[in-house]
Structure formats: C-alpha cells, structure tokens
Amino acid sequence: MTAPLLTADAARYTHLLFEWLALATGVQLYRWQRRRAGQPAMLQPGSFAVVVGCILGAAIGNKLVFWIEMPHLWAAAAKDWRLIASGQSIVGGLLGGLIGVEIAKKLTGITRSTGDQFILPLVAGTVVGRIGCFLAGLHDGTYGTPTALPWGVDFGDGIARHPTQLYDMLFVLVVGLLLWRSRAALARHSGLAFKLYLSSYLAWRLLVDGIKPLPFDYGLGLSGIQLVCLLALAAYLPAVYRNVKEVQAT
Template sequence: MTGPTLSPAAAHVAHLLFEWLGIAVGVQLYRWQRRRAGQPPMLERGSFAVVIGCVLGAAIGNKAVFWIEMPMLWTDAAANWRVLASGQSIVGGLLGGLVGVEVAKKLHGITRSTGDQFVLPLVAGTVVGRIGCFLAGLNDGTYGLPSALPWAMDFGDGIPRHPTQLYDMLLVLAIGGLLWRWRTPLSRENGLAFKLYLSAYLFWRLLVDGIKPLPYDYGFGLSGIQLVCIAALLCYLPGLFRQLRRSQSHVPA
C-alpha cells in the first residue's frame, strides 16, 4: 500500500494544521460536555485555572519528553536555539497536562477530580492530530519499522512500514468507545475514567513504540518515551488500583 508522500514543507503545514484542528475539536467537545452536564460553557474561576494549568503543563511536558526521546539534539541546540522548539510528544503533553492540572487545583484549593471531562476531548484531539502525523509520512517521526504485513505502507522510500499513526488512532478510538460505554458505572468514582484512559494509553505506547525506529537507545532497546511510560505507570497504577477497588465496593451484590 502507498502512503502519503508530501514534501517536507507541505508535511509541516499539514501537521501543524491538524495539530491545531485537534486542539479546537477538543475544546469544543469539552464545552459540549459541560453543557450536557448542566454546567456553564464559560469556565468559572477555579475551572479556568485548571484549564490554564493543563495547557501550560502540556506545553512544557510536550517538549520535555521530546528532548528525552532525542538527546542527540542537545548539542545542536547550543548552536541553534530553534532546535529546542522543534518536535513534540503526546505522552509528554498528557503527563505535563496532568501535573499542571494538579498544581492548579492545589493552588486554588480544588479537591474534586476534574479529569473525566477531558477524556473525549483527548480522544478526538489525538485522532485528529494523528491524521496530520500520517499525512506527514517520513517527515514525521511517528511511522513504524519495515513490515511485510498486508497493510504495511510505503511512505515514499520504497519500504513498506507499520502505519503506527493509524494504529494509534484505532487504539485511542477503542479506549474512548469502551469508556463511553461504561460511563455510568465509572461515574461513581470521580476521575476513574481519566485514570483508565491515561494508564491504557501509556501502556499502549510502551508496546507500540517497540515497532518504531529507535532514535536513541537508553538500554535494553528502550526509547526515552518508553522509559517515561514505565516511570509514569509505576507512579500512577497504585492509585488507579485503589480507586478500582473502591468502585467495586460500590457495586450492589
């Protein structure tokens, strides 16, 4: 199968366009959910601070994890500061956004969970953003290793590869669909849906990044993103399991 073969300039424009389109779609979905829940679409002060914390944290995490993934670029940054602004990471954006939200909640004395309303926006934003990654083809670092599978795609260099951008889209849609189907029982525990989404995506990226080119080997064939996923799961899973046990205790016998 033949995949997109855009020029570097066209690929950059397509990637940027779908990245911002994904953000716009996510914001509108977030507003729709608030209206559906009987909440005002305009954010009150505390919730606005949470959104700002999410955006700032995601922006920082986005770049930080990319630099962990591509440490060989650090030497180039000394000669050209623009290198520091290049690249991004969905994993970094998710984790950075999580930290930013928690910091904002702490500063404003918010104790309730705010993550569940972010699940659908994250699903939509990731799917739309990955369309841009797919169109960028070899100009983007999200394609997979060479493959002989029937659906492997040639992005212009004559080598069929895993279309890992499409794998990511399908997996995110599947997770989102399951969480939407189970939204009623999950709603008994605030924040549980978001924790499940984040944990599932981190575990998925730990696996699927194993069939992507390895930009820098940190040992045992693991990339920087995979190490970040492992560290995040070790920190996050205990809380998720505790909340899952609490949710089970709420189910009538």
C-alpha cells in the first residue's frame, strides 16, 4: 500500500491542521461529558484551573519529551530558536497533562479524581492526530521500520514500513472500548479507568516504539520515549495495582 505523498510544506500544514482538529475534538468531547453528567461548566473556578493545568502541563511535556527523544538536534536549535518549538510527543503531552492537573488540584483544593472524563477526549484526539501523522508520511517521523508484512505502507521512498500511526489508532480505540465496557465496575473507584488507560498506553509505546527508527540510542536500543515510558511506569504502576486490588476487594 502506498500512502498519499505530500511535499514537506503540505505535510507540515496537514499535520498542524490535524493537531488543532484533535485538540478541538478533545475539548468539545470533554465539555459534552460534563454537560451530560450535570457538572459545572469548564469556566467554573475549580474546573477551569484543572483544564488550564492540563493544557499547560501537556504543552510543556509535549516539547520536553520530544527533545529527550531528539537530543542530537540541540545543536541545531541553538542556531535557530524556532526549532525549539518544533516536534510533538503524545507521551509527553499525557504525562505533562497529568502533572499539570495534579498541581492545579493541589492549588485549588480539589480532592476528587478528574481523570476518567479525559479518556474519551484522549482517544478521539489521538485518532484524529494520528491521521495527520499518517498523511505527513516520511516528513513526520512517526512511521515504522521496514516490514515484509502485507499491510506495510510505502510512504514515498519505495520501502514498505510498519504503519505505526495506524497501529496507535487501533490500540487506543481497543483500550477505550474495553474501558467503556467495564465502566460499571471501574466506576467503583473514581480515577482507576484513567490510570489503566495511561499505564496501558505507556506500556504500548514502550513496545511499539521498538519497531520505529531509533533517533538516539540511550542504551540497550532504547529511545528517549521508551526510557520515559519505563520511568513513568515504574512510578505509576504501584498506584494502579493498589487501586485494582481495592476494587477487587469490594
């Protein structure tokens, strides 16, 4: 299969368009869920702080993890400051958004869990965003390594590669569906569904990034994103395990 071929400029603008579509889709789905649940609007003081914390944290984490993934570009960024704002990382956005939300909750005194309502927006946003990644092809850097599998995609260089963008879309859709089907049981522990979503996505990226080109080897063939996923899982899984045991005990 051959992907649509775009010029570098067309790929950049296409990717940007789908980034904004992903963000807009996620925000609207979050608002829809709150209205459906009869909860205060996003502009209420506490809710607004959580949303702002999520957006700011995601923006910072997005860039930070990209530069962890691509440290060999630091020298070029020193010569052209515009490069500092380039690059995206879903893993960085997720982790940064999580940290931003927790900081906002501490500052505003919110103790309830707020994560479960982010799952649907994250699934939809990831799917929309990955469409842009797929269309951008070789200009995006999210494609996989060469493969002989029948669904390999030629992104314009004559080499069939793993369409890892499509793999990502399929994974979040499957996880989202499983969590939706288990929502009654998971509702007994607010926030557990989000913890399961985040930990499963981190584990997935640790696995699937093994079939992507390695931009910088941190050792043992691990990329920067894989290293971040490992550290995040080590810190996050104990809390997930405790919550799962609590649900099983009730």
